[in-house]
Amino acid sequence: MRAMTYDRYGDDDELRMTDRPIPKVGPGEVRIRVTRASVNPVDWKVMSGGLDALMDATFPVIPGWDVAGVVDAVGPDTPEFTEGDRVAAYARKQIVSAGTFAEYVSVMADDVAAVPDGVSDDIAAAVPLTGLTALRVLETLAVTKGDALLVHAASGGVGYLASQLAVAAGAKVVGTASPANHDKLSAIGVTPVAYGEGLRERLRDVAPDGFDAVADLVGGVLDISLDVLREGGRLASIADPTVEEHGGRWVWVRPDGERLAQLLDEVAAGRLEVEIDRSFALEDITKAFAASRSGSATGKIVITVAD
Numbered sequence: 001m002r003a004m005t006y007d008r009y010g011d012d013d014e015l016r017m018t019d020r021p022i023p024k025v026g027p028g029e030v031r032i033r034v035t036r037a038s039v040n041p042v043d044w045k046v047m048s049g050g051l052d053a054l055m056d057a058t059f060p061v062i063p064g065w066d067v068a069g070v071v072d073a074v075g076p077d078t079p080e081f082t083e084g085d086r087v088a089a090y091a092r093k094q095i096v097s098a099g100t101f102a103e104y105v106s107v108m109a110d111d112v113a114a115v116p117d118g119v120s121d122d123i124a125a126a127v128p129l130t131g132l133t134a135l136r137v138l139e140t141l142a143v144t145k146g147d148a149l150l151v152h153a154a155s156g157g158v159g160y161l162a163s164q165l166a167v168a169a170g171a172k173v174v175g176t177a178s179p180a181n182h183d184k185l186s187a188i189g190v191t192p193v194a195y196g197e198g199l200r201e202r203l204r205d206v207a208p209d210g211f212d213a214v215a216d217l218v219g220g221v222l223d224i225s226l227d228v229l230r231e232g233g234r235l236a237s238i239a240d241p242t243v244e245e246h247g248g249r250w251v252w253v254r255p256d257g258e259r260l261a262q263l264l265d266e267v268a269a270g271r272l273e274v275e276i277d278r279s280f281a282l283e284d285i286t287k288a289f290a291a292s293r294s295g296s297a298t299g300k301i302v303i304t305v306a307d
């Protein structure tokens with residue numbers, strides 16, 4: 001099968017289009033014929049070796065953790081899915097190796113969700129990692145009706161979904177973003193605030209009593225977060241492990257097919273909007289990584305593998 005691979009940690013020069021064996025499909029697994037994958041910052045962070053202290057890798061690595069496609073085969077005793085089912089998954093595994101930037105990927109059935117009619121493969125591939133992270137952050141913070149919640153990076157892949165889910169839960173959400181994204185946040189019921197110079201003061205203006213909870217989805221904002229958190233407030237970060245030294249929680253997303261199915265149902269019902277920035281071909285992963293690194297994408301970056 002065609003797959004994007006790298007043979008060692010490094011930069012984009014390590015990426016090659018190669019021919020790899022179609023993965024086996026073991027007990028409890030489904031093999032997905034990939035139609036779409038999506039890019040997350042973690043893909044290029046893993047490639048650079050940035051997660052080596054946390055996760056083992058077996059080379060060559062096929063990068064990519066988000067997938068949508070069609071079940072091509074099911075393993076022994078895997079009654080949950082049938083050949084031909086449309087599915088999506090956050091396909092992270094214990095060992096970094098057989099990712100989703102390929103024509104086929106095998107994934108544990110527990111991590112896989114059926115894609116409802118009316119949800120495109122582009123959207124289905126864009127939801128898993130960001131959506132499951134958003135849910136986990138909000139649960140960690142126990143966000144509930146009436147909470148004043150600050151979301152740093154509210155217009156990003158995780159932030160846009162977390163903000164919508166928090167608004168739906170009845171929280172009063174303030175979100176930081178570039179001014180170009182402020183209308184987009186206002187439209188989902190979030191009070192937008194520009195990040196950068198003067199952020200602390202702007203946050204005090206919009207929330208003079210402080211925030212009940214702060215979700216750091218970007219890193220590097222710990223001091224400001226602690227300053228604007230009210231006494232006894234809750235703090236969590238997906239991008240800064242030092243949050244734990246200040247009583248906060250460092251959140252790490254886990255694969256979860258059941259919760260992914262709930263998210264996709266919300267999308268199908270029109271209650272959760274997913275934004276796609278643009279799509280790249282599988283052989284253009286380097287361009288897709290560059291767009292992700294630039295931080296200028298407005299929405300998820302999708303990889304088209306097949307139709």
Ligand SMILES: NC(=O)c1ccc[n+]([C@@H]2O[C@H](COP(=O)([O-])OP(=O)(O)OC[C@H]3O[C@@H](n4cnc5c(N)ncnc54)[C@H](OP(=O)(O)O)[C@@H]3O)[C@@H](O)[C@H]2O)c1
Nearest residue numbers: 041042133153155156157158177178181195238251252253
């Ligand atoms: N721990 C976990 O489980 C986990 C899971 C998912 C992601 N992450 C990490 O979380 C981060 C965000 O992921 P993502 O997928 O949401 O990334 P993304 O889609 O690339 O979004 C990044 C966003 O950051 C915003 N931004 C840049 N500088 C900012 C600043 N100083 N203050 C506030 N916002 C700023 C940008 O907003 P504008 O476009 O409006 O400027 C952009 O929308 C990445 O570091 C990723 O690796 C961790």
